[in-house]
Amino acid sequence: MRGFERRLNEFHARGVEVLAISADSNQESRKLCASRGYTYPFLSDVKAEVIRSYGVLHPRAGEDGRDIARPAEFLIDATGTIRWVNLTNDLRVRARPENALREIDWLMAVAAR
């Protein structure tokens, strides 16, 4: 999350918005953003409905056995089509901003052709 914040201007320069989604309440997300200095939107999916619709639910893995999201990244183009999916089987190992930027550059190169 910190890496994406550091390179946020590179995403914005490409016309790409970065959104973080978790099952935390928006108060918790606000606290997290304030303490870590994150400026991109952190969205609250308290009921885990969107998390479920993207197939990234990790049932009962949160505090008090709540359903939470497993780490995952999706790149969606302007037509609403998913262009890149990054799922991990190790919650320590998530996509780095450079992985996403490479996919974005590739996507835009293809679109420009």
Added chain:
Amino acid sequence: MKRNWNAWLWAGFGLALAGAFSYISLFIWFPITRDVPWVSYLLFIAAGCLLGIGLHRAFGQPERYRGKVSGVILGVLSLAMIGMFCYFTFILSKDMPASTDAPHAGQHAPRFTLPDGAGRPVALDELLKTHKAVLLIFYRGYW
């Protein structure tokens, strides 16, 4: 004769502690240490060497060095910490159900509207009208 303090044992224990508890703060600042926690491994190896030397002294020259009891305790504690660390990195962090129903590249992204930190609704469709793409990062919450 007063026996010497066996500093090797405590230094080894200190390194084992450092190896186990520095991992998260280390990879936040130095991302290269994240995927394979090699700094922790190096610290654990160094800890094992120091503890080994300390124990060798404590049991080999008990008339000169202390540490027969404290050395065994520190050694066991260090092993327990290293074990916990391995449990966390090798087992707990991979303890996820397989995600088989995630949409694939080429499929339509499920629509959604969710509140941001300030409680304002953010709609994917609206963002896609004004951006070339949107990157969604799902995370477990609070880290």
